């Protein structure tokens with residue numbers, strides 16, 4: 400059952416997630432035990448970016464006995480939360496490829512977009528949580544091994560008492576415009592002819608708006624004035640939150656950082672529309688609907704800025 404999203408973020412891949420996280424319930428060991436014993440409980444099973452799918456289908460969840468049979472450690476299951484009907488959902492990390500099972504890269508699944516939208520949000524949550532645990536086996540404070548707490552939403556250090564919580568890294572991504580022109584760039588790793596919005600991590604002690612202005616100036620030499628937030632997107636490679644903004648240019652002369660970008664240009668609205676529609680005479684394109692950059696571009700083309 401797909402409901403209309405309440406905001407622009409809910410219409411973007413990974414942006415819709417029906418799981419009720421009930422963060423206040425995680426401390427309660429009885430809640431975890433009840434969820435594990437629930438006959439409706441199912442788990443996503445992943446190895447890094449790769450998702451196990453049921454044979455002959457795109458179903459990405461399995462009952463807990465099956466997940467244990469695939470090799471998951473039952474003591475390391477992470478409780479993501481509950482679906483609206485009360486069914487618990489878990490995430491399980493597999494130590495190795497289970498024989499005879501199909502694993503598909505999450506980016507590929509998201510790019511295909513053939514699953515119900517709500518599953519992508521859950522998979523993003525599962526993937527980011529599992530990778531956080533994989534990378535935080537030792538205390539950042541004292542170096543001792545840590546253990547899972549709070550149903551998977553914490554790691555505890557018995558040696559020094561520190562508690563560690565999953566992190567999300569904010570990334571500013573922006574479409575900067577100057578009237579009927581928009582600033583797009585490309586990195587060398589992009590597909591040939593593909594141009595996208597500029598982006599960069601928000602740094603400690605920095606506002607989102609300041610990050611938009613700093614990154615645009617560093618990468619393109621363009622000064623940005625007004626900044627407006629548009630939508631956000633969980634990006635589970637590995638644990639970012641893309642914060643999509645529109646910015647108004649105060650200057651127009653590009654001074655590109657060739658270490659970051661291969662090219663950076665102003666594109667007229669008609670040209671951007673052709674890039675979106677796949678009709679650009681030089682074969683130039685913009686990102687697919689999977690990317691929040693595409694939604695920033697669409698909103699600008701439609702005057703929703």
Ligand SMILES: [Zn+2]
Pocket residue numbers: 538539540541542543556557558559560561
């Ligand atoms: Zn410690």
